[in-house]
Amino acid sequence: MLVRAGEDLPLVVVSYPRGNIAFAEALRSAICAYRLLSQETRESYADVLGRLPSMVVAVLRDHNQCTCLGNQHPPGTESRMARRLASDTGMRVGEIDLAVESIRRWEPLPLAALAAEPAPADRPVLEEFRFQIAVLAVFLHELEHLAFPDHEEQDVRRRSTSFYAASLREFFSEQLGVKYGI
Numbered sequence: 068m069l070v071r072a073g074e075d076l077p078l079v080v081v082s083y084p085r086g087n088i089a090f091a092e093a094l095r096s097a098i099c100a101y102r103l104l105s106q107e108t109r110e111s112y113a114d115v116l117g118r119l120p121s122m123v124v125a126v127l128r129d130h131n132q133c134t135c136l137g138n139q140h141p142p143g144t145e146s147r148m149a150r151r152l153a154s155d156t157g158m159r160v161g162e163i164d165l166a167v168e169s170i171r172r173w174e175p176l177p178l179a180a181l182a183a184e185p186a187p188a189d190r191p192v193l194e195e196f197r198f199q200i201a202v203l204a205v206f207l208h209e210l211e212h213l214a215f216p217d218h219e220e221q222d223v224r225r226r227s228t229s230f231y232a233a234s235l236r237e238f239f240s241e242q243l244g245v246k247y248g249i
């Protein structure tokens with residue numbers, strides 16, 4: 068699946084396990100959610116986006132053997148698909164992977180942190196959005212590794228976690244009128 072996300076994001080080529088197009092849809096929705104965020108929140112990744120290759124391959128799995136939520140593939144370790152895309156297009160191609168089911172279970176700020184208990188009917192919507200933002204945060208986290216291979220993990224993690232928190236706070240209060248109790 069090809070996701071053309073707009074000028075400031077690279078072209079994303081999504082590779083997913085056979086029969087699991089839902090994984091690819093999850094990443095596409097996550098990238099669309101990025102568009103709904105305020106300029107201020109998106110600004111936190113401006114330096115990263117400015118330094119990315121024009122094409123990024125995202126390899127989606129349910130879980131990673133290494134148990135990470137995602138990995139950046141250093142030059143020389145990319146899949147055959149990424150190497151072929153690079154030679155066919157002459158573009159610089161980066162590659163990351165994301166463990167979609169692990170991300171779904173990753174809850175740094177559980178919905179229990181909401182100041183007001185959401186109505187049961189709202190929960191699936193909130194949960195789905197939380198998942199989208201989690202996928203987006205891990206995606207941006209790996210893009211930062213791609214753009215700045217020398218950045219320390221703890222700093223990369225700090226940035227993606229605060230992006231995740233800011234995005235949820237913003238979306239829940241602006242789109243859904245619910246306040247996060249953090």
Ligand SMILES: [Zn+2]
Pocket residue numbers: 131133134135137138
């Ligand atoms: Zn790993």
Ligand SMILES: [Zn+2]
Pocket residue numbers: 208212220223224
């Ligand atoms: Zn990392």
